[in-house]
Each structure stands twice: as structure tokens, then as C-alpha cells.
Amino acid sequence: MPAPTDYLLTHGGHRVEVTYKNVKNLRLRVLLGGRVVVSVPLGVPEHELRRFLDENHAWILRAQQRMRMAAPPQEQLVDGGRVQLWGAWRELVVADGDRASAREVDGRIIVTGADEEARARGIDALYRRELMARIPALREVWEERVGRRAAGLRLRRMTSRWGSCNTRTAMITLNTALAKRDPAALEYVLVHELVHLHERGHGPRFVAWMDALIPDWRARRLAMRGTP
Incomplete structure (x- = not known):
């Protein structure tokens, strides 16, 4: 049975675009929009590909964050969106919880709220504290x-x-x-x-x-x- 080409693999919460090619090594890239693309040598089984993705999971997350932050600035109160604080854009992480709240942690803004209106109240409260x-x-x-x-x-x-x-x-x-x-x-x-x-x-x-x-x-x- 021929090796599959150009298919989507779901792994670690990511949609990974997989292409089998005549190459020597696995090659992983994160493109604009956070797309995860991997080139796989012919004959490499899927379990090895998944192990490779496991080993590079942290790198993928960092690369996706860099791509998001490189996009044109725009305030978005959604997970992975951005808000401003003291002249700099910060990545927004939407955490579980209906109570409107926001706090800065390691350069990112962690926000909770049932909807965008609640999250906006949380951000406003953060601004007041700051x-x-x-x-x-x-x-x-x-x-x-x-x-x-x-x-x-x-x-x-x-x-x-x-x-x-x-x-x-x-x-x-x-x-x-x-x-x-x-x-x-x-x-x-x-x-x-x-x-x-x-x-x-x-x-x-x-x-x-x-x-x-x-x-x-x-x-x-x-x-x-x-x-x-």
C-alpha cells in the first residue's frame, strides 16, 4: 500500500498537515496563522511521526505564539488574541471560569469570563489596578x-x-x-x-x-x- 500524502493529522490539539516526501529527515514548520506543517521521509510509520511531534510539542506552542504576535495588532478578547498593557501587546489566554477577572502572568494576560463582555470587564478591572x-x-x-x-x-x-x-x-x-x-x-x-x-x-x-x-x-x- 503506498504511503499516504497530504493528509491532516490531529495531535496534541493541533491540526498537522503531513506530506510524505523523498527527504532524509523529518522537517517541522509553523506557518502564518499557526499552521503546523511536517515533511516526512517516505516509509516513516505514523507512530514515529507522533513521537517526533511529542518531542517538539513545546517548540510548536512557542512558534505559534510568535506567529500570533507577529500578525498586525488588533485587540481580540479570545484565546490567543491580544490586548495592550503599558504600550505593549500581550497575548490573551482565556481560562476556565465564569467570573470576570484578568491578571498578568509571565507577560501574558490570563482572563476568565462567560463571554467577551465579561472578559472585557475583567480587562478593565486589570487596567484599574495597574x-x-x-x-x-x-x-x-x-x-x-x-x-x-x-x-x-x-x-x-x-x-x-x-x-x-x-x-x-x-x-x-x-x-x-x-x-x-x-x-x-x-x-x-x-x-x-x-x-x-x-x-x-x-x-x-x-x-x-x-x-x-x-x-x-x-x-x-x-x-x-x-x-x-
Whole structure:
């Protein structure tokens, strides 16, 4: 019976594209989209192929992750998708559990939730924790430099602003999406809102304050264009 060619093998949760060829050694590749392709010498039985795949299982997983991360960035709240944290794309791992939660583990985001809406709540909660871990130290430094103190600081999901300042109550609100951006963006927005406690508008005196406090603030603002 002739050796099979060009068939699919399910192994270790992967669909493996198998082709028998006139080659000396087994050759394993992971292509765009995470496809697993193996070239097999003629006459090699399937049990040897499966042992070869067992031995290279960890390599396959690493290669598939590299391929996913090399794809054009796009936020996807599914297993193997990606989300941003502090200016970098992180792979998303959807774990079992209906409770909405998310945490960072070894550079990846582990999230649980019954559906994408629940997972989005988990990611938002992660962003809030990340922001609150950084904001106190930034406030301590910048409130002293600006010479004004916020009466309070709130975090909200906002669609059209990175932050706002109520100059009457001295309450500052920051967008939770700032946790997606480079930490320099959070610093810029916080200083921007604190300066509004001196100047309500964005006129020459506001600009002079920003120039004195953060000379590269225009570059930081430009880098943030696109969202929200």
C-alpha cells in the first residue's frame, strides 16, 4: 500500500498537515496563522511521526505564539488574541471560569469570563489596578511641581477623552484605557489635568506651564492619537 500524502493529522490539539516526501529527515514548520506543517521521509510509520511531534510539542506552542504576535495588532478578547498593557501587546489566554477577572502572568494576560463582555470587564478591572498602582507616586511628584493638589481622582472608561478636570471641585478623572499606553502617556495626561487647576483653558499660559513641566508633551500627545 503506498504511503499516504497530504493528509491532516490531529495531535496534541493541533491540526498537522503531513506530506510524505523523498527527504532524509523529518522537517517541522509553523506557518502564518499557526499552521503546523511536517515533511516526512517516505516509509516513516505514523507512530514515529507522533513521537517526533511529542518531542517538539513545546517548540510548536512557542512558534505559534510568535506567529500570533507577529500578525498586525488588533485587540481580540479570545484565546490567543491580544490586548495592550503599558504600550505593549500581550497575548490573551482565556481560562476556565465564569467570573470576570484578568491578571498578568509571565507577560501574558490570563482572563476568565462567560463571554467577551465579561472578559472585557475583567480587562478593565486589570487596567484599574495597574493605574492605581502607579498613580499615587505620580501624584506625589507632580502635585508638588505643579503647585496644585487634586481633591480626588477617579477612573472611568471614556470614549472621547483621556482625562478631565472639574476646576470647581478640583476633581480629576482619568480614562482607564491609559493603562494600554506607554506610562509616559499617563504622566502627560495627569500633568495636563493638574495644570488646569491653574488655567481652565488651553491658551498661551496653559502652554507655557506644559512647556516648563514636560518639554516633550506635544510628542506624547501626538503618540496618543487614534484612541479614544
